[in-house]
Amino acid sequence: MPRKKWEIPERQATDEDVYLNRRKFIRRAGLGTIGLLAGCIPEKLLNPATLVDPTKYLGPTIIEPIPPSEWYPAPTNDEFSTLDRPLTDEAVAAKYNNFYEFSTSKDVWRYIDNFEPAPWTVEISGLVPEPKTYDIDYLIGIMDLEERLYRHRCVEAWSMAIPWTGFPMRDLIDFVQPLSSARYVRMISFFNPEVAPVQWDRSDWPWPYTEGLTMAEATNELTLLVTGVYGHEMPKQHGAPLRLVTPWKYGYKGLKSITKIEFTSEQPATFWNTLAPHEYGFISNVEPQVPHPRWSQARERFITTDSNPTELRDTLPYNGYAEYVAHLYE
């Protein structure tokens, strides 16, 4: 059977792309002038295995991270600086969340005091040349942060518009250089029933919360690993210290508080698909014409402010992002 387009591992970055990305990382290492100052560069940085061939794996050890105090506000990406709707009020977005580890209703903020998103590590494993656990401040600090205004659509048929700060997942993928056998990315949230009451109460649910993307989805321009909202560090209820945002998919794909990123050859199981397979699939794109088994997806309740909580809008195919992603599914 021929492979679907979105199952083909996306290793089609040109040498030019790889070179530009390497320049970004090299700039971070303070090596932008390497050609001119070769005499002053420490020997290990001139190792041909890491620097001469721009298409080769860079290796993480020579990069100097930017400290958290300099992360916000990040520059806005021009391509995602406006939307067809107003932004949701920050205070409203912070008190209407889905984060089932803490609450099965929207009042997550009431139950999240004991959750500590720092210190935090992210393990990057599976089909990569160098599986490794990274300190979150290092991982974020070596990436170029940017702000993007995105539409945000929950499968429950409510929606918001949120200014996220983060970095494209494909920058991380360029950095860790997964093997060509990698076809999927599996992402895993935390497991700590002592601070997350629902992990204790509903111990039969498939914790930790897990999600996955194909490599083509993970390297799509839209796919963002998010660290902040509204121009500052993200409050815990949005998924600190690192969460995924895939704006053309239902919100449940965007798992919060990531602890592991694993590159796999097989499609990973996901939390919602395991819990309710006939209600939640793996791809989970926003498709207005495909009803949820229990409700229509044709319209959505757009949440801007508390005083205007029920503006009804037509749901857009791919949540308005068809030009970026429709080709993946043709």
Ligand SMILES: Nc1nc2c(c(=O)[nH]1)N[C@H]1C(S)=C(S)[C@@H](COP(=O)(O)O)O[C@H]1N2
């Ligand atoms: N770990 C984890 N991630 C999660 C969830 C969750 O329950 N646990 N809920 C998802 C759902 S259903 C949605 S709609 C979004 C909500 O993100 P927000 O609260 O920042 O708007 O987070 C997603 N990520």
Ligand SMILES: [Mo]
């Ligand atoms: Mo959701």
